[in-house]
Amino acid sequence: MKTRSSNDLPNDITALKQLVLAQGSQLLEHQQGQAVYQKALSEKQARIQFLEEQIILFKHRQFGHSSEKNTQQVELFDEAEVEVSLSAPDVAQAVEPGQAPATKKAKSGRKPLPQNLPRVRVEHDVVDSDKVCACGCQKSCIGEETSEQLDIIPAVIQVLVHARLKYACKDCESGITIAALPPQPIPKSNASAGLLAHIATAKYQDGLPLYRMEAIFKRLNIHLPRNTQANWMIKGAQLLQPLYNLLNDHLLDSGYVHMDETRVQVLKEPDKLARSLSYMWVRRTGDPNLGDPRQTVVLFDYRASRSASVVDELLGDYQGYLQTDDYVGYHKTGLREGITHLGCMAHARRKFIEAQKVAPSAKGKVSKADMAVSLIKGLYQIESVIKDENPNQRMLVRQEKSVPQLAKLRKWLDKSLIHTPPKSKAGAAMAYLHKNWAKLAAYTKDGRLNIDNNPVENAIRPFAIGRKNWMFSNSQEGAKASAMLYSIIETAKANGLEPYAYLKLLFTKLPSCETVEDVEELLPWNALKLSTQ
Structure with a gap:
């Protein structure tokens, strides 16, 4: 101017x-x-x-360790307020100031081999000349020393020859009678229940793609193409549908459901490009009684979209607790009358850990992300102490310890939120915590509830590992079969059953089931009872 x-x-x-x-x-x-x-x-x-934060975070995801533990984090909140007092009734363990919850240290060294494995005795004797003493007398055997080695015999493949005896009258040469063939899992197929269970366990539990199994069978001089195996898995999954329906009824009646979704690629879908994504939706019952057997159900469901309508479809008229992350597709259902929507504290913590990674604090300094992670750590310390208590005791301790700790976190959040750039990683983490506060704190109102959604995320992990190997499903039928078999395997594991043995039992028994009661006997917790009798 x-x-x-x-x-x-x-x-x-x-x-x-x-x-x-x-x-x-x-x-x-x-x-x-x-x-x-x-x-x-x-x-x-x-x-x-x-x-800049995105670049740092991308580099860390690409080249850094995947653990959420931050070795540079300052321990801020190890004070007595975060601990469970010894005076609390029925709590046998407490956290001392500056200490983590006491745990039994695992013994180091070689563990003994399982006693249920068969033993094959291999004797090693000295030569005859060594059995004669220097004095000329014959030595007597006074005992032995034993050691054990673990041995393995490759899979034994055999052919089941079903011989159906035939009877006829020699006098009139008529009236031929032949023994009936028991119902088979796949009629007119040469696949036994054991083979179907083996292929399903190898792919859906161990993440072994069908083309690799084709090569393994070829080494054994058996021609078993991958497309034949895939068709068997589709038909085997169809056989499991009645059991799945009962498991779904049990889940919807449980009153407490964890839910999450993960991507899956299906090459042949109507009106979609091969590279487009579909989704595997996963539901898991909570642990309302913390008892054994817990009758836990884990269900996978394939859908072509991530629409909110899928949530309504899968939950139907469900009433009770629903625990999810903050994906918008769950919001409408979470607001429905009769449903209490819970959040996931692990997601909130993860966002602050990302903020720590992109803007690490200088030595001796305490960042806002450090403060948040330490305050949330206090909540998890309480949970680690009371995880084996009954729901009533968990409720009492949470009201006494967790609620005040949440109040500290809320007070810190209100103070820090207005002074933090909203588009920074720390600001985004604070915004997430503020937006979901009511859902994140709701777990303290019932001792049956979990602080986070990790149970269902842990159930997804085997699927995610397998996806790295087989990468995609060829068709919608294949994706649906995968969902069915993952459901049965993960539910079996959650109830203490070995997947192969349980699948073999199902493929053997289900073809003969005629009533709902017959199928109910094959539910995991009923099968577990039968196996222990």
Whole structure:
């Protein structure tokens, strides 16, 4: 703005007024321009910070360790308020200041081999000359020393020859009678229940793709193409449908369901490109009684989309607790009357850990992300102490210890939220915590509830590992079969059953089932009871 000398100023009062107004207008325009410039600069700086954080986080995900543990994190909240007091009734263990919950240290060294394995005795004797003493007398055997080695025999493949005896009358040479063939899992197929169970366990439990199994069978001089195996898995999954229906009824009646979803690629889907994504939806019952058997159900369901309508379809008229992450597809169902929507504290913690990774604090300094992670750690310390207590005791301890700890976290959040850039990783983590606060704190109101959604995420992990190996499903039928078999295997594991043995039992018994009661006897907890009798 050009400065005028006193000689340049007009002597007329009206002209002076106009000059002052013009300069005021220029000053206002200049200030407005500066404000726009400062706003643009701030937005660019926030964008630069966001991109820098994304780059750091991408590098960490690509090259860093995957654990959420931060070795540089300052331990802030190991004080007595985070601990469970010894005076709390029925709590046998407490956390001392500055210490983690006491756990039994596992013994190091070689563990003994299982006693249920068959033993094959291999004797090693000395030569006859060594059985004669130097004095000339014959030595007597006074005992033995034994050691054990673990041995393995490759899979034994055999052919089951079903011989159906035939009877006829020799006098009239008519009236031929032949023994009936028991119902088979796949009629007119040469696949036994054991073979179907083996292929299903190898793929869906051990993550072995069908083309690798084809090569394994080929080494044994058996021609078993992958497309034949895939068709068997589809037909075997169809046989399991009645059992799945009962498991689904049990889950919807449980009153407490964890839910999550993960991507899956299906090559042949109507109106979709081969590279587009579909989803595997996973539901798991909570542990309302913390007893054995828990009658836990884990169900996988394939759907072509991630739409909120899928949640309504899978839950139907379900009433009770629903625990999920903050994906928007769950929001509408979570607001439905009769449903209490719970959040996942692990997701909230994970966002602050990401903030720690992109902006690590200097040595001796405490960042906002450090504060949040330490406060949340206090909540998990309480859970680690009471995890084996009954629901009533868990409820009492949470009210006494967890609620005050949550109040500390809330107070810190309210103070820090307004001073943190919203587009930074720390700001985004705080916004997530603030937005979901009611759902994240709701677990303290019932001792049956979990602090996070990890039970269902752990159930998804075998699927995610297998997906790295087989990568995609060829068809919708294959994806549905995968969902069915993952459901049965993960439910069996959750109830203490060995997957192969349980699948073989199902493929053997289900073809003969005629009533609902027959199928109910094959539910995992009923099969477990039968195996222990």
